[in-house]
Amino acid sequence: MTYQGPSFQFVEEIQWEELSKSGGFGPRTSPLLIKGAVRAWPAWDNWSFDKLADLKRKDGSEVSATFQDGLVEQGVTREPPRLAISPYLRQLGRQAENSVSRGGLLPVERLESLGRDATFHLDWSHMQSFEPNKLYLAQWNILDEFPELRKDFAIRSLWPGWRWTWEFVFMGPANTVTGLHYDFPNNWFCQVRGTKEVILFPPDQSPHLCRSSKYDWGATLSDINISRLGEQPDKRESFAKARGLYACVEAGDALFIPRQNWHAVVSREPSISLAVFGLTPAEIILNGGRSEFKQLLHRAGLYRKNNCTCHKMTPAAKNVV
Ligand SMILES: O=C(O)CCC(=O)C(=O)O
Numbered sequence: 001m002t003y004q005g006p007s008f009q010f011v012e013e014i015q016w017e018e019l020s021k022s023g024g025f026g027p028r029t030s031p032l033l034i035k036g037a038v039r040a041w042p043a044w045d046n047w048s049f050d051k052l053a054d055l056k057r058k059d060g061s062e063v064s065a066t067f068q069d070g071l072v073e074q075g076v077t078r079e080p081p082r083l084a085i086s087p088y089l090r091q092l093g094r095q096a097e098n099s100v101s102r103g104g105l106l107p108v109e110r111l112e113s114l115g116r117d118a119t120f121h122l123d124w125s126h127m128q129s130f131e132p133n134k135l136y137l138a139q140w141n142i143l144d145e146f147p148e149l150r151k152d153f154a155i156r157s158l159w160p161g162w163r164w165t166w167e168f169v170f171m172g173p174a175n176t177v178t179g180l181h182y183d184f185p186n187n188w189f190c191q192v193r194g195t196k197e198v199i200l201f202p203p204d205q206s207p208h209l210c211r212s213s214k215y216d217w218g219a220t221l222s223d224i225n226i227s228r229l230g231e232q233p234d235k236r237e238s239f240a241k242a243r244g245l246y247a248c249v250e251a252g253d254a255l256f257i258p259r260q261n262w263h264a265v266v267s268r269e270p271s272i273s274l275a276v277f278g279l280t281p282a283e284i285i286l287n288g289g290r291s292e293f294k295q296l297l298h299r300a301g302l303y304r305k306n307n308c309t310c311h312k313m314t315p316a317a318k319n320v321v
Pocket of ligand 1: 170176178183189273
């Protein structure tokens with residue numbers, strides 16, 4: 001019998017124009033997809049593959065960054081290669097010109113046939129059809145290197161109030177996979193180019209999601225490898241008991257991923273996404289300190305040594321496939 005996996009419903013969604021009419025974005029603990037938010041920002045014009053490929057350091061030299069080689073959230077972390085970004089982005093730009101958004105966990109024809117209140121299952125056989133992340137420019141803190149690009153994202157118009165924010169860009173071809181995990185801060189996931197499928201699970205689904213002992217700064221990882229469910233009979237049984245939410249995040253959309261909501265991301269097309277994480281002053285005191293303390297212990301080799309996403313060639317934890 002075909003593996004059905006968890007059951008899903010659609011993430012609540014609203015058009016960007018409707019949001020301001022309905023009083024704006026307020027505190028919430030469930031995900032929200034805002035259609036078209038990013039289209040209203042300078043990033044929509046300025047963040048193309050070719051324009052980012054033209055980035056140069058102040059001294060005119062090439063920009064290089066650390067890429068992911070294979071999944072980092074599950075299994076062994078491979079040595080991350082450091083490469084020039086420009087040829088990679090130009091190649092993605094060429095791929096994007098010919099890209100068609102088809103296939104995926106919820107193919108477009110099926111997605112369009114489902115009502116907004118439907119409960120459905122995803123096509124997990126899709127994950128067998130490719131090898132994920134041969135090279136993925138993921139979690140690059142681009143705005144630390146190019147702070148002038150920050151103004152391209154009018155995140156304050158979405159997220160009122162003061163926050164300490166930090167950002168990671170994710171740029172890659174079709175079929176990149178970010179494995180199941182949750183982050184400790186809230187996150188606005190802004191999709192500038194391409195389409196990504198995001199699956200999410202609220203914190204009450206944790207008993208089914210096999211928390212991992214592999215360490216990552218800011219994230220809690222799962223032992224469930226959504227790319228290799230066939231090799232994890234026990235874990236996939238447990239995963240199938242979960243009830244989740246699904247969002248097809250298209251270019252121009254912004255998805256609110258609340259803190260501690262498990263999620264995994266699969267790209268359908270060459271993509272550029274910017275994840276904006278933010279902490280209010282109260283959240284800095286409550287959560288920021290704990291996370292920094294763990295990082296300090298990890299760096300000193302006293303916490304989850306050799307079992308992490310940040311050091312090369314760390315062996316997999318005992319119970320990780
Ligand atoms: O886009 C991706 O591949 C991953 C994004 C993600 O996991 C995040 O923003 O927390």
